[in-house]
Structure formats: C-alpha cells, structure tokens
Amino acid sequence: MVAPADFSQIDEGGATTLRFTGCLSLAYIGDVPQRLEAVEARVDRLDLSGIDHIDTIGAWVIHRFARDSGAKVEGLDPDAQHLLDQVEAADQPVRMRPDRTPAFTRVLGEIGEATIVALKTLAGLLGFFGATLIAFANVIRHPHRFRLNAVVQRFEVVGVSALGIIGLMSFLIGLVIAQQGAVQLAQFGFETFTINLVGRITFRELGVLMTAIMVAGRSGSAFAAQIGTMKLTEEIDAMRTIGVSPMEALVVPRVLAAVIMMPLLGFYASLIAVIGGGLLCWIQLDIPPITFIQRIREVVPITDLYIGLIKAPVFGAIIAMSGCYQGMQVESDAEQVGSRTTSAVVQAIFLVIVLDAFFAVFFTFIGWD
Incomplete structure (x- = not known):
C-alpha cells in the first residue's frame, strides 16, 4: 500500500x-x-x-x-x-520584454539580413535560369514534349487579356507626357517639341517599361500564385512521380509566352501612348494629326523602335522566370503563396528597372542615342 x-x-x-x-x-x-x-x-x-x-x-x-x-x-x-x-x-524568470537592442545595431542587422536574402535570391534565380535553359534544350531535342496548347493559353493570359488595361494605361501616360511637356516647353515657346518628347520617350523607354511593369503585376503574380498553389497541393510532386518534368510542363510555356508577347505588347503600348499624346497635341496645341504623324516620322529614329523591341523579350523572360521561381519556392503553408507572389512582383519590377538602366547606358555607349 x-x-x-x-x-x-x-x-x-x-x-x-x-x-x-x-x-x-x-x-x-x-x-x-x-x-x-x-x-x-x-x-x-x-x-x-x-x-x-x-x-x-x-x-x-x-x-x-x-x-x-x-x-x-x-x-x-x-x-x-x-x-x-x-x-x-x-525555473527561470520569464522576460515579458526582451532586452532593447540599440537602434544602430538593429538597423545594421536588418540591412545585413536583407543583403543576405537578396544574394541568396539572386543565386537561386541564376540557378533557375540555368534549369530553364536545360528544359528548353530538352524540349528542342525532343519536340514531342513541346506543349503547344499550354503556350497558346499563356499567349491569351499574358497578351490578349492584357490589351485593355495596357492600352488604357498607355493612352493616359501619353496624355500626361504631352500635357506636362507642353506646359514646360511653353515657357520657352517650343510647344512643337512636345511631339519629339512624346515620340522618343514612348518608343524608346516608357512604352516597353510600363508594359513590363503591368505584365509583372498581372502575369508574374499569376505565375507565382498558380505554381505555388500546385506546389502546396503536391501536384508538382505528382508530376515528377509520373515522369513529367515541371520545368518543361509549367515553366517553359510561361517563359516562351512572355518572351514572344512582350515585344508585341510593348509596340502596341507605344502606339497607344503616341495616339494619346497626339490627341492632346491636337486639342491643346492645335497640331493636326497629319502634322503630328509626319513630325513623329521625322524625329523618331528607327533605332528607338529597335531598342524597345530588343529590351522587351529580355524583360518578358525576367518577369516569367521570377514568377515561376518564386512559385517553386512555396513549401509549407498557404501564407507563403501570398508572400511569394508579392516577392515575384517586387523582384521582377526591380530587375526590369535595373536592366533598363543597363540598356540605356549600353545603347548610348554604342551610339544609339
């Protein structure tokens, strides 16, 4: 007992x-x-x-x-x-509040953590770029693996469905550029040079750049959310189990669609922006459309169009790969789908702007200015 x-x-x-x-x-x-x-x-x-x-x-x-x-x-x-x-x-005393870290140390630590995350992300994106090239090579060697239906569907998502919002945005940007340019140039009596401003800046820079930002917000986020959800529901693991490469089935069609559609969307956006600028010049500066078009042909060199068309597919590849890469990084819970989608948009826009700055310096260096 x-x-x-x-x-x-x-x-x-x-x-x-x-x-x-x-x-x-x-x-x-x-x-x-x-x-x-x-x-x-x-x-x-x-x-x-x-x-x-x-x-x-x-x-x-x-x-x-x-x-x-x-x-x-x-x-x-x-x-x-x-x-x-x-x-x-x-039996240890419980701290209700941790020790306060000095502000300088805390800021320095956050900067260091952000730098490490950025470098790891850059390294991961470079590795993902290599995997994408390998997937393209495998598709070229084995054409029967190419999924035409998936590519056509991405054409609609990236291109056709975006025509409305990109056209509206470009039209308003053309109006704003023309209006602000006319106000500033009027101080010197050079209102007619508004045509030069609208034509060169839209074909050379803003048409493709604003299109890339819109595509990153629409399609880049969609790519990350779609692939992230598939990763979360183990659909990608199931594809690997049955012998289907996720890179070939999911990434290649999206990258290919973005690369092909971006030059078309960029050219379309530039034309709509020129139309918007021409409309404002007609209404505010009394410049007839025929005169506006003739002046555009005179002042906009063909190299400006080439620059936009060269930058567009690079921007498209960056946007698609950023979205697909961030989607592939989803692992544990649904919250990561949202955070990775946000990261995909921010990363794509950041890289697009950095590359645009690089292209600006490069084309000026070779004399295309």
Whole structure:
C-alpha cells in the first residue's frame, strides 16, 4: 500500500534536517506544501532517501522549498535527481520584454539580413535560369514534349487579356507626357517639341517599361500564385512521380509566352501612348494629326523602335522566370503563396528597372542615342 507523503524535523548538532517519507506525487502529497510553508526554523538539509516515489509536482515542491530556504537536497536516486534537475532548469524568470537592442545595431542587422536574402535570391534565380535553359534544350531535342496548347493559353493570359488595361494605361501616360511637356516647353515657346518628347520617350523607354511593369503585376503574380498553389497541393510532386518534368510542363510555356508577347505588347503600348499624346497635341496645341504623324516620322529614329523591341523579350523572360521561381519556392503553408507572389512582383519590377538602366547606358555607349 502506498503511504502518503510526510516529513519530520530533526535537529542534529545545531543543523536542522527535514526527512521525507511516503509518496511525493500529486495524489499523495496532501498538505505537505502548506506544512513546509509553516516551518519557521532554518533548514539545512532535505533528506529524501526515505521516499517511495516522486513526480513533477513533488519535485517542484522540494525545489521551491530548497530554493527559498537554501537547504541542500540529498538522498535521491539518479532518476529522481534527474527529474529535480529538469525542474530546476525550467525555473527561470520569464522576460515579458526582451532586452532593447540599440537602434544602430538593429538597423545594421536588418540591412545585413536583407543583403543576405537578396544574394541568396539572386543565386537561386541564376540557378533557375540555368534549369530553364536545360528544359528548353530538352524540349528542342525532343519536340514531342513541346506543349503547344499550354503556350497558346499563356499567349491569351499574358497578351490578349492584357490589351485593355495596357492600352488604357498607355493612352493616359501619353496624355500626361504631352500635357506636362507642353506646359514646360511653353515657357520657352517650343510647344512643337512636345511631339519629339512624346515620340522618343514612348518608343524608346516608357512604352516597353510600363508594359513590363503591368505584365509583372498581372502575369508574374499569376505565375507565382498558380505554381505555388500546385506546389502546396503536391501536384508538382505528382508530376515528377509520373515522369513529367515541371520545368518543361509549367515553366517553359510561361517563359516562351512572355518572351514572344512582350515585344508585341510593348509596340502596341507605344502606339497607344503616341495616339494619346497626339490627341492632346491636337486639342491643346492645335497640331493636326497629319502634322503630328509626319513630325513623329521625322524625329523618331528607327533605332528607338529597335531598342524597345530588343529590351522587351529580355524583360518578358525576367518577369516569367521570377514568377515561376518564386512559385517553386512555396513549401509549407498557404501564407507563403501570398508572400511569394508579392516577392515575384517586387523582384521582377526591380530587375526590369535595373536592366533598363543597363540598356540605356549600353545603347548610348554604342551610339544609339
């Protein structure tokens, strides 16, 4: 029969010892905690050699009394001593607020973390670019793997469905450029040079750049969300199981569609922006459309069109690969789909602007200015 927990106080040569007996467990501990609180003498030792069993509650009672009184615990077997040690290790003060880090150190740490993440992302994107090239090579070597239906469907998603919003945006941008340019040039009596401003900036820069930003927001985010959801639902793992390469089935059609459609969308956006600028010149500056078109043909060199058409497929490839890469990084939960989609848009727009700056310097260096 299990004996309830109990203890007795023994005075030996001026030292007080509490000798425990019975079972120091939740079911048998009884009023031992209250009696320990009532002990007024200074206790030097806690002798637990006579106990039958001790559980976490009993170990906590012994530890708390020993901590408050400074008494030494003796007589436990190895298992009971290990339990008491674990209770002692867990008895740590809880910090409601962590130590405040200096602002400079915190900002420096955040900058370092962001730099490391950016470098890792860049390295991952370069590796993904290599995997995409390998997938294209495999499709070229084995033409029966090419999925024409998937590419045509991406043509519709990337190109046809975007015509409305890109056309509206380009038209308004052309209006704004013409209006602001006319206001500034009017100060010098050079309103007619508004045509030069609209024609060169739309064909050379803004037509393709704004189209790339819109495609990144529409199609890049869609690519990341679609592939991320497929990764989350293990559809991509299932494709690998049945011998279908996700790179060939998912990434190649999207990249190919973006590369082919971006030059067409960029040229379309430039034309609509020129129409918007021409409309404002007609209304505000009384420049007839025929004069506007003739002046555009005179002042816009063919190299401006070439520059836009060269940049467009590169921007399309960057946007598609950023979206597909971020979608492939989804791993654990649905929240990552949203965060990776956001990362895909931000990454694509950032890389497009960086590459646009590089192209601007490069084409000026070779004399296409």
